[in-house]
Amino acid sequence: xxxxxxxxxxxxxxxxxxxxxAAAGQRIPAxxxxxxxxxxxxxxxxxNTVKDALPGSFVVTIPHGExxxxxxxxxxxxxxxxxxxxxxxxxxxxxxxxxxGDLAGFCAAVYMRGIDFYNIPTxxxxxxxxxxxGKTAVDLGSLKNIIGAFWQPKAVIIDPDVLSTLDDxxxxxxxxxxxxxxxxxxxxxxxxxxxDPLPVDEIxxxxxxxxxxxxxxxxxxxxxxxxxxxGHTVGHAMEGAWGLDAWLHxxxxxxxxxFMLEDDTLRARVAGLKQKLGLPEIPVPETDVxxxxxxxxxxxxxxxxxxxxxxxxxxGQLSRVPFDEVRRRIEARKQAAAGExxxxxxx
Numbered sequence: 001x002x003x004x005x006x007x008x009x010x011x012x013x014x015x016x017x018x019x020x021x022a023a024a025g026q027r028i029p030a031x032x033x034x035x036x037x038x039x040x041x042x043x044x045x046x047x048n049t050v051k052d053a054l055p056g057s058f059v060v061t062i063p064h065g066e067x068x069x070x071x072x073x074x075x076x077x078x079x080x081x082x083x084x085x086x087x088x089x090x091x092x093x094x095x096x097x098x099x100x101g102d103l104a105g106f107c108a109a110v111y112m113r114g115i116d117f118y119n120i121p122t123x124x125x126x127x128x129x130x131x132x133x134g135k136t137a138v139d140l141g142s143l144k145n146i147i148g149a150f151w152q153p154k155a156v157i158i159d160p161d162v163l164s165t166l167d168d169x170x171x172x173x174x175x176x177x178x179x180x181x182x183x184x185x186x187x188x189x190x191x192x193x194x195x196d197p198l199p200v201d202e203i204x205x206x207x208x209x210x211x212x213x214x215x216x217x218x219x220x221x222x223x224x225x226x227x228x229x230x231g232h233t234v235g236h237a238m239e240g241a242w243g244l245d246a247w248l249h250x251x252x253x254x255x256x257x258x259f260m261l262e263d264d265t266l267r268a269r270v271a272g273l274k275q276k277l278g279l280p281e282i283p284v285p286e287t288d289v290x291x292x293x294x295x296x297x298x299x300x301x302x303x304x305x306x307x308x309x310x311x312x313x314x315x316g317q318l319s320r321v322p323f324d325e326v327r328r329r330i331e332a333r334k335q336a337a338a339g340e341x342x343x344x345x346x347x
Contacts, residue, residue: 001017003016005132013027014132017159019159024050028155034058035058035104036093037095046165067244068103078110078111086115088113088115090116091115091116092105093118094121096122097122098123101119101131102145105134105136116154124174134219143296144244171200180230183270184230187314189207193273226318235254238285254274254279255281260308261310261311291327295323305320
């Protein structure tokens with residue numbers, strides 16, 4: 001399958017096909033220096049497959065995990081690019097999950113004021129979401145994605161075969177982002193999660209197509225693209241509060257969605273789907289701690305923040321609310337969860 005992201009002046013293709021990793025040389029011009037950015041958690045066979053397809057390429061490997069998405073790792077990559085004599089005609093290729101994609105894309109955006117970038121996502125989360133759309137960034141301490149740029153890739157190559165080396169936890173965390181996509185945009189995608197076995201390839205393709213459509217409509221997140229932040233306001237805060245590597249990003253997003261669901265029946269359905277996927281129940285930190293992170297959220301301004309709420313599957317809504325409304329939601333869900341646990345203990 002081939003999808004096209006049509007943007008003024010810089011559209012690009014998305015290839016979704018099993019076995020496409022070995023064909024990377026057909027999608028990425030190989031007559032130049034290419035810096036492949038990966039991490040030490042990516043199986044060597046996937047990295048070597050891409051390297052073999054791109055003669056003259058070299059590999060920069062960072063430690064795996066969110067802790068590597070920082071200015072120090074960025075400097076490491078940029079220094080090796082400079083030492084290799086890369087020019088404006090050369091390219092950066094990410095082979096990995098969202099951390100690699102964000103870091104590599106940001107390096108491509110700033111090196112010599114911008115060079116070509118290609119994204120080859122190897123996790124469910126990066127395949128269904130972060131590889132498409134041009135958001136690149138690094139963290140500053142525990143503040144997520146606070147330094148970054150919009151830098152669209154020249155192409156995205158999605159090979160579902162690479163998911164065979166992922167553990168169940170990583171797959172579940174990635175599917176949480178696909179579930180998020182369905183809840184805000186497509187009830188039919190949510191329905192796919194009810195099937196057994198899960199149609200993972202169809203979920204990936206449908207999620208990517210939704211992401212493509214919303215990026216075309218709102219490339220720089222001036223409007224509807226902000227819907228994609230569903231679950232992220234509280235989720236990012238939980239991620240920061242517990243430490244960036246304590247829980248996976250998709251796990252925190254799944255937990256964060258609960259605070260923004262407006263209907264108890266839908267909340268129960270989503271809880272059942274999260275349980276089916278094997279997503280963990282993350283303890284909610286102190287409200288004051290969460291609110292401190294939320295106040296530093298890049299979507300804030302003055303005493304308000306834009307949140308995404310869902311009352312029915314497929315119909316996400318954007319609202320500009322005061323911080324006190326977010327605090328109220330956190331406290332309400334904490335109280336409700338405490339009551340649910342008490343009820344369960346008496347059964």
